[in-house]
Amino acid sequence: MRAVGIVVEYNPMHNGHAYHVARSRDVTGADVVVAVMSGNFLQRGEPALVNKWARAEMALRQGVDVVLELPAVYATQNAELFAWGAMACLEALGGIDTVCFGSESGAIDWMLELAERLAEEPEGFRARLREALAQGMSFPKAFGQAVNTWRAAQGLPPLPVDQPNNILGLHYCLALRRMNSAIRPVTIRREKAGYHDAAPTDKRIASATAIRRLWLEAGRLDAVRPYVPETTYAILRREEEAARAPMHWERLYPLLLHQFAVLEADEIAAIVDVDEGLEHRLLRAVRTAPSFEAFLRAAKTKRYTWTRLQRALVHLLLRLTKDRFRALDVRAGVPYLRVLGFTARGREFLRRRKKHLAVPLVTRASQLDHPLFAFDLRAARVYALGYPPEVAAAEWNREFRQPPVQV
Amino acid sequence: MRAVGIVVEYNPMHNGHAYHVARSRDVTGADVVVAVMSGNFLQRGEPALVNKWARAEMALRQGVDVVLELPAVYATQNAELFAWGAMACLEALGGIDTVCFGSESGAIDWMLELAERLAEEPEGFRARLREALAQGMSFPKAFGQAVNTWRAAQGLPPLPVDQPNNILGLHYCLALRRMNSAIRPVTIRREKAGYHDAAPTDKRIASATAIRRLWLEAGRLDAVRPYVPETTYAILRREEEAARAPMHWERLYPLLLHQFAVLEADEIAAIVDVDEGLEHRLLRAVRTAPSFEAFLRAAKTKRYTWTRLQRALVHLLLRLTKDRFRALDVRAGVPYLRVLGFTARGREFLRRRKKHLAVPLVTRASQLDHPLFAFDLRAARVYALGYPPEVAAAEWNREFRQPPVQV
Known part of the structure; x- marks a missing residue:
């Protein structure tokens, strides 16, 4: 079985994401799609609109075969550590041939080349990054500027390292390089809605940001319907009716x-x-x-x-x-793999991988007592406290009851 | 001006409390009644039904002239430290001639005598108390048993130290004795409703417990009306309408x-x-x-x-x-006096006391930065977080805006 890894948040899963899953399978010729997904808190430091179990189900209903949870401690960090954690999960699972991500650039060569140079932590770059950060620049901005001034000093042309998905993609390449991973990175060009576009730009495609806004600010879940798969819409409605969403x-x-x-x-x-x-x-x-x-x-x-x-x-x-x-010691590799859900094909893939694993494959929270995992449980409990009180009381211990979602 | 001190929680202030205030004034011939009142959290480890500002107002409308806040750190402790804190406030204010409290016994002589003996921390008593506590007894129970087995060993008759207001009264006497205070303790017999009586026992008198139950469990504030002064009732209604009560x-x-x-x-x-x-x-x-x-x-x-x-x-x-x-270092004496409210007479009393005070008289939260006071602010903020979110956001910083209640 050929497998492709993807890294997702699905907040919520929309038509653009479904397209990315299908394309990832196509371009890599994979039989199995393994997603590493953030849990209840996301990279931008926000609670997800709907909880991770619901989001795992959205993924499984749109072509993903296995959903692993990116440990909470990696999920809310800057691009570098976020990417490192996600790649460490795929590496720990093994059997993954490629990782496929969307980027504004759509070209992998410059990312691989830049990753190779950055992997050596060149002082010319490091110094520029430190300086930019000391000037009060945000990390992505400082990173982009440091890369290009460093390249300019070597007479090299600038690279598009100021776009969020390019930066993330570069860091996937960098993490894989540092792990000496055999996983091959592949990128597909992101079409249509930009990451931050606030308003829908197409009849069927809107950014997750635009979708969140429609739901949260306009208070109208039905307004979201054109932009998400029907399977997602049904799950969003269910979560809203159960008073578990929209979380904010x-x-x-x-x-x-x-x-x-x-x-x-x-x-x-x-x-x-x-x-x-x-x-x-x-x-x-x-x-x-x-x-x-x-x-x-x-x-x-x-x-x-x-x-x-x-x-x-x-x-x-x-x-x-x-x-x-x-x-x-988050750079030591992930000490467990938390399974949020799988399809029949995903289950077969996990069964085959199981005998090769060096870390536990966790399908029940009670199976594992590890300080890194404790933060996943914290994240789930704290998130549940955002529900209305009666719902919070019922959901607050859900991690210990919930089996993986099977689709 | 002759002044009597009282120690109260007023959760909420009912007819029995109003009777106690009037009697305290009568039996001591006082011109001024100074109440030391718990803030938002009470001795039984509960949030008060209505916040301290509303409860201070209830007190001022029923004959109390000055309301001081018992610092939060003393308010939720066992009888001994609670009593110590309350007496330390009265002692720090000064100008207080008597302290008057209700008790089941209604007799002060045995309390004064026992307090004098206990003040020396006799080992015969201490050992028995330790032993009873080690057996897993609660503090009040262990205390009562230790006192009476110790007395029995000396051929002395038992004392009614198993009733909550007797225990509290004894500890007021003990605290004053330890401070070498000139304040004279006086007790009046508690009539009618016992402290823990759950149901009203009289047409006009019900315990605070019974009143809380009527409001909280039956959800009917009007059912409370016969048992509280009209002034209390109006305040309870106002607090309920503002969604600040009942807190639980x-x-x-x-x-x-x-x-x-x-x-x-x-x-x-x-x-x-x-x-x-x-x-x-x-x-x-x-x-x-x-x-x-x-x-x-x-x-x-x-x-x-x-x-x-x-x-x-x-x-x-x-x-x-x-x-x-x-x-x-809570035994060192209280480092400030927080004024929650006063009448015109109370203001005159405070004005006269002010020049004699060794500690600040705090009428605005911003006047004082002290680690003990920080807990009063914490208590007020945490309590406010129990309100509905919009109310909580408005009330959470109230301590810095609220002047003393004036009646």
């Missing part, structure tokens, strides 16, 4: 306020991504902020982007401290 | 679940009143408990009474750690 930051804001009420500044500074005195800025901003959005607007600066702040706040909610993070 | 533990349960989701067992064990492995019991009990009540029922034992568990859980919500508690 405002629902978790009381938990955040509680942390700011009872933690000392130095305890907040101990949280991952709370750096350079950010704790004081947050404590000031939260004092009179009537909503999460107002809070973030008050705290935001050029240096502390919306995404960076949101990540720090997820880490605060999950109590991911710098000490704990260091002890987790 | 279930509303804070999500915050508690969050703590159990993200704290390690040893971090829970670091909280005041989480002793002897209680953290493991709590973590087990919370795993499948759909409500605060179910959680407490699952955690409760003979040793861990409902009250003791609730106190530990308040401390967890406020993040009152053993280290922090030790550093606060």
